Amino acid sequence: MSKDNERTPGNVVITTLAVIFFLVWTWTSYARWADFQYRSFDLAYYVQAIWQLIHGRFDVSVENVPLLGNHVEPIVFLFAPLLAIFRHPMIFVVVQNAVLVSMGPVGYSIARRLGFDNKQACLLGVAILLAPAAGYIALHEFHPEALTAPFLLLMLQARMTKSLGRHWLWFVAVLACKENMAPLLAVYCATFCVLERDRTFAERCRWYVWPMSVAAVWFVICTRVITPALNSGNIDYLGLYDRLGTSAGNILLNVFVRPQLIGQALLESLTHGNLVWGLLFPFLCLPLLKPRWILIATPILLQHLLSWRSSEWMIYFHYGAPLLPLFWIASVEAIAAFDRWKLPALLPRIVPWLIVVACLIAQLWLGFLSGIVSRSADWFEGGPERARKNAFIAQIPPTSSVVAPLPYLSHLAMREKLYS
Numbered sequence: 001m002s003k004d005n006e007r008t009p010g011n012v013v014i015t016t017l018a019v020i021f022f023l024v025w026t027w028t029s030y031a032r033w034a035d036f037q038y039r040s041f042d043l044a045y046y047v048q049a050i051w052q053l054i055h056g057r058f059d060v061s062v063e064n065v066p067l068l069g070n071h072v073e074p075i076v077f078l079f080a081p082l083l084a085i086f087r088h089p090m091i092f093v094v095v096q097n098a099v100l101v102s103m104g105p106v107g108y109s110i111a112r113r114l115g116f117d118n119k120q121a122c123l124l125g126v127a128i129l130l131a132p133a134a135g136y137i138a139l140h141e142f143h144p145e146a147l148t149a150p151f152l153l154l155m156l157q158a159r160m161t162k163s164l165g166r167h168w169l170w171f172v173a174v175l176a177c178k179e180n181m182a183p184l185l186a187v188y189c190a191t192f193c194v195l196e197r198d199r200t201f202a203e204r205c206r207w208y209v210w211p212m213s214v215a216a217v218w219f220v221i222c223t224r225v226i227t228p229a230l231n232s233g234n235i236d237y238l239g240l241y242d243r244l245g246t247s248a249g250n251i252l253l254n255v256f257v258r259p260q261l262i263g264q265a266l267l268e269s270l271t272h273g274n275l276v277w278g279l280l281f282p283f284l285c286l287p288l289l290k291p292r293w294i295l296i297a298t299p300i301l302l303q304h305l306l307s308w309r310s311s312e313w314m315i316y317f318h319y320g321a322p323l324l325p326l327f328w329i330a331s332v333e334a335i336a337a338f339d340r341w342k343l344p345a346l347l348p349r350i351v352p353w354l355i356v357v358a359c360l361i362a363q364l365w366l367g368f369l370s371g372i373v374s375r376s377a378d379w380f381e382g383g384p385e386r387a388r389k390n391a392f393i394a395q396i397p398p399t400s401s402v403v404a405p406l407p408y409l410s411h412l413a414m415r416e417k418l419y420s
Contacts, residue, residue, distance in 0.1 A: 010108060010118030014125040018104040021129045025097045025138040028372050030090055031379040032139070036389055036407035041420055043142045044409035046076055047089045051414045053077075054084045061417050062409065069230030072222040073144040075176040089410045092142040099150050100138050104129045106153050107328065113160050114336040116352070123352035124335075128153075128328045130359040131282045132366045133320035139371075141410075143318040148177045153325040159192075164206060171211050174322075175218055179227070182219035183299035184322060186212050191292055240307040262306065269305040273313020274366065275320060276301070279327045282362040284355055286331035293330035297323050315366060331355065 032038060041062055049060045049067040058066050068074065082091050108125030116124065128134060137146045155170035174181050189212035193204050238248060244261050245251035254261050270276060280287060287293060294301075300322050304312040312319055338348045363369045393411055396402060401417035412418055 008118050010112075010122035010125075011105070014104045014108045014122050017126055018101040018129065021104070022097050022101040024372065025100070025135065026094055028375050029093045029097065029139055029141075031375050033090060033093070033410065035378060035382050035386055036411070037375075038141055038410055039406055040141060041406060041409055043089055043092060044413040044418070044420075045070065046079070046092060046142060046144075047083070047410060047413035048415070048418055050076065050080050050083050052416065054080050055416075057416065059416075061419055062413070063420075065231050068226055071144075072179040072226050073177060075144050075147060075173065087414070089413060096142055096146050097138050099147055100134065101129060103134070103150050103153050103325070106150065106157055107332075110153070110157050110160060110329070111332055114332060116332075116336070116348075120349065120352045123356050124328075124332055127283070127331075127352070127355045127359055128324065130356060130363070131324060131328070132278055132359070132362050132368045133282075133315055133324045135363075135368045135372075136316050136366075137318050137321050137324070140316070140318050143321075145178045146318050146321045148174050148181055148322040149324050151177065152322060153329075156325065156329055159207070167207065168211070172214075175215060179219065179222035180300065180303060181322065182215040182222070184296065185215040186219075187299060188296045189215065191296055195292065240309050240312075243308050244306060265306045265308075269307075269310075269313040273305075273310065275304060275313050275315050275323075278315035278362065278366055279320060279323055281365075282355070282359040283327055283331040284351070284358055286334040286351075286355075287327045289334040289337075290330035293326045293333075297326045 033043075045060060045062045046067075048062050052058060052060060053067065060066055060069075063070055067076065079092060079095065082095065104125045106125075107128045108121045111121035111124040112118075134149070137149060140146075151170050151173045155167060155174060158164075158166035158170055171185060174185060189208040193208040193212070196204060196208075199207075241251055244265060245254045304319050307313075311317055335348055335351050338351075339345075389408075393408065396412065398415055400415070401419075402412050402415065403419045404412055406420065409418065409420055
């Protein structure tokens with residue numbers, strides 16, 4: 001029996017813990033939603049877009065851009081049959097969190113293949129779920145980008161098990177989550193094409209060159225065809241970088257002629273934000289020992305750290321999703337390399353424990369655990385207010401055109417005309 005399928009105490013423990021994480025995350029998300037605590041339009045946008053789609057309509061009034069016009073995320077089409085069956089906005093969050101907790105068992109499997117025993121692999125599998133980034137990704141409403149975390153981990157597992165078909169499957173799944181995954185995947189392919197140069201050229205083509213070509217072509221299609229066709233200037237994401245230059249070409253030029261602009265932006269985001277530190281410290285800064293994974297993460301890191309929008313520098317949102325599996329695998333590979341580096345034999349046995357402890361400390365530092373406790377307390381105290389708001393929106397006919405503030409949007413999203 002393979003290490004992926006063997007029934008061991010560690011496998012049972014990590015699966016049980018994954019179920020517990022799913023229940024806690026999903027309950028907390030539901031409590032926030034039911035108490036009208038969602039503070040963005042994201043869930044409402046996807047619910048209305050898919051609701052319109054299953055009714056043969058394509059307009060999405062919440063943002064005044066059609067599906068794929070805000071971001072190119074074709075993975076959301078898979079939610080259409082689920083919404084048609086369950087007809088509740090929270091089905092998006094339930095599926096998202098169910099997929100997210102799969103990182104625990106997948107991480108356990110990867111750690112076993114890297115030579116860790118059951119206990120160590122279980123601890124490392126728990127660590128990726130216990131990292132504050134994972135919880136904040138799960139609790140920050142719904143975003144297709146959240147799915148990149150488990151999909152990237154599954155892709156890395158397929159590479160480790162030498163399953164080319166599954167590698168392609170999860171590679172395409174990551175691409176389908178958001179257009180900005182294409183540069184990350186291209187750098188991943190280029191990096192390992194060089195690192196594994198001892199393999200035959202034909203092998204590297206199958207594993208890296210052809211996928212890299214697909215990622216590059218997809219990125220061009222997204223930026224030059226789909227986005228211009230569906231988003232005619234309603235949302236300008238390049239404006240997030242206007243302090244670096246007046247256009248994409250000007251920003252690229254300034255990298256060489258005015259590098260101080262880049263340096264100042266990075267200094268501000270690193271000193272005033274906690275995205276990077278909230279990913280490094282729970283893993284004891286071990287990712288720095290495997291810089292290949294930092295290199296692969298660079299396109300996403302720069303996208304967020306160079307933006308003037310301060311929320312992108314913070315770990316409290318979904319922006320850490322594609323970074324979490326990369327920082328985790330870097331940490332696990334670093335621990336696995338301790339033997340080759342002639343470090344004390346005790347280290348590989350105790351470091352997984354230290355990572356779990358560091359994740360718990362980071363939970364307290366970043367306020368995740370206290371947030372869950374306070375959210376549960378608010379649920380039990382907020383019954384009358386919740387009932388009043390539900391009674392109010394129940395009076396609105398499902399065919400009516402509605403203008404609503406952010407907390408109400410996702411509750412009213414299954415209709416043709418909804419405005420914020």
